[in-house]
Amino acid sequence: MLHISDLSKSYGDLVAVNGVTLSVPRGRIVGFVGPNGAGKSTTMRSIFGLVEPDAGTITWDGSPVGPEHHSRFGYMPEQRGLYPKMKIREQIAFFAELKGIDRKTANNRAVAILESLDLGDRLNDQLEKLSHGNQQRVQLAVSLVTNPELLVLDEPFNGLDPVAVNTLQEVLTERVASGAGVLFSSHQLDLVERICDEIVIIVKGEVRAAGTVHDVRASAGIRHLSIEVDRPIMPLADAINRPVVTGSTSQGVVEISDDSELESVLAQARTAGTVTRFDYDLPDLQSVFTSIATSSDIAEQEIS
Amino acid sequence: MTAIRPAALWLITRREIRSRVLSKSFLVGLLVTVVVIFGVFGIVSLIGEDDPINLGVVGEAPTGAIENLELIAGLQETDVEITSLDSRADGEQAIEDGLVDGFVIESQLVMKQANGELIAFVTPAWQQATLVSELGNAGLSDNEISQALTAAGQLEIIELEADPDSDAKEAVAFMSVILLFISIQVAGAYIMMGVFEEKSTKVVELVLSSVRARDLLIGKLIGIGLLGIIQVAVLAGSAVAAASIFGSSALPALSVGLIGTGLVWFVLGYMLYGSVFAAGASLAPRQEDAQSTLAPVSVILMLSYFGAIFSAADPDSVLARIVSWVPFTAPFAMPGRIASGDAEWWEVVGSMAITAFAALLVLALAERIYVRSVIHTDRKLGWREAWTLQA
Structure with a gap:
């Protein structure tokens, strides 16, 4: 080794x-x-x-x-x-x-x-x-x-x-x-x-x-929740009261840091229409990497 | 510092030799130089060759006359060709046809116009032969004749500084200086290109991941140095061959000993300059930077060359004595003095020892610079900066 x-x-x-x-x-x-x-x-x-x-x-x-x-x-x-x-x-x-x-x-x-x-x-x-x-x-x-x-x-x-x-x-x-x-x-x-x-x-x-x-x-401490809504009556992003990582009117990826948030997000998504997909996973490496790299930039800026 | 790995060293050396020997430019370059050397000797021998004396003889020449003529002409390095002729008419025709310069018939020397050389050679030869035969007819024995001739006061020639080859020696002295200069400069250029190639293609990074920088440097120096020795030997050898084929008067001064010491001087000069060339090239990431980092080396090399050329022109001067002892000039200047025959053996040995010592010192300094700078492929470095650089 x-x-x-x-x-x-x-x-x-x-x-x-x-x-x-x-x-x-x-x-x-x-x-x-x-x-x-x-x-x-x-x-x-x-x-x-x-x-x-x-x-x-x-x-x-x-x-x-x-x-x-x-x-x-x-x-x-x-x-x-x-x-x-x-x-x-x-x-x-x-x-x-x-x-x-x-x-x-x-x-x-x-x-x-x-x-x-x-x-x-x-x-x-x-x-x-x-x-x-x-x-x-x-x-x-x-x-x-x-x-x-x-x-x-x-x-x-x-x-x-x-x-x-x-x-x-x-x-x-x-x-x-x-x-x-x-x-x-x-x-x-x-x-x-x-x-x-x-x-x-x-x-x-x-x-x-x-x-x-x-x-x-997993170390990022967040999860990515993928949501899809069939025939939304309003844009998904408007229905969900939190930042959307990526998304369109009918689907989006949302960051959550605690499993207890799942229920409230699901409830909000339903106000947009019928939820056809609701699964969650760890963020992909790209997101983790980006958040680590940018957070260090921010830290740097705060110091200087 | 870790020890040199002989196996890796040999691999580097072998690669250097192979990649250059197999390259067309090396072989063509060597061939061209050999052709040029033969050409130069050929032209010189055509221009410099004295016309032989073509003498016609009608009837029998007096005993010993021809031998005397050859002896006299031989002192002037002139050949004699004798043509037997049947009659005066035959002889006149031969002159007309250019077959002979003149001919002897009875006691006459017949020429188109008075030819000073012919008269100067033929007259004493015939006089002496006739004298000997007349004295013989007078009843003297051969022994008495030769005693009488000696007593008659023939002058014995005594040279104060007997050296029939002094011109030849001077020519060879210049040739030695020029040959060594060219060889060391060519080898230096090979080193520069080799180091530079590895640096500019970045292959040096890969090589140095399994070999230490000093192994790479020393392997490269040995490889190109061996090629340089071959080159010098081929050049010197073809000079000797050409000189003997064309009967050049430089031949007596071109001895094996001279070529041997010449090779030693090449090795010493190469060690001294080669490592500096390597260090200079290692500072440069691009070709044009290599020219500028090597400028100081080129200046020293040129100055040394001119110093040696001046001292070859006057091998006995104070300048010649000094530059043949200074390490950077000695590899060019001392061979010139050796060829002129003006250097004592202890001077040669002493100067070789000093140069060898200096070469080892310079090698150690150059190694430090090379090892520190060769891996930096991104920018040009200064000599001073490289000295203190960290890996």
């Missing part, structure tokens, strides 16, 4: 990461979510020693992460980049060898992984000859070729077409099934919600919410 504890890093006056603590257990996919500049990349880069933290520890199975661990981890940096003139098979084998895999195995694995990513007929093409999407696949192949125990992927879904998104999702599921831990960052919250076992929400260098997707959705 990867454990990051109280990680802090400042660049001059700029606090990039402030006391971040998170864990990535084996066999789990952890989504790392936050606005731009929240400290996701800094945290991920520090796992590979690319950032020297001011404070905090990073351990794998209890021992401090060092170069011998880096060769067992796979990494996809936010800033994609490979050698443009190098043939893709050679390139993947090179990065595998850098992680201590012998040349023959590295070569075989490079071929196998390229075939599995539908690049089997491009083995000896230079990277720059490939389309942008295929270069992305090669980048992914580099991070996977060593069968890493931990995969750290910074925005892996950025710039992928829907087919590639599915492929990547399958690959991650497969790796996790074979016991690897995965930490990936993303802006696409629907995707995170679908794929991840756990998520960590980071805002302004600090972790604001963490846990299973369910826990995080």
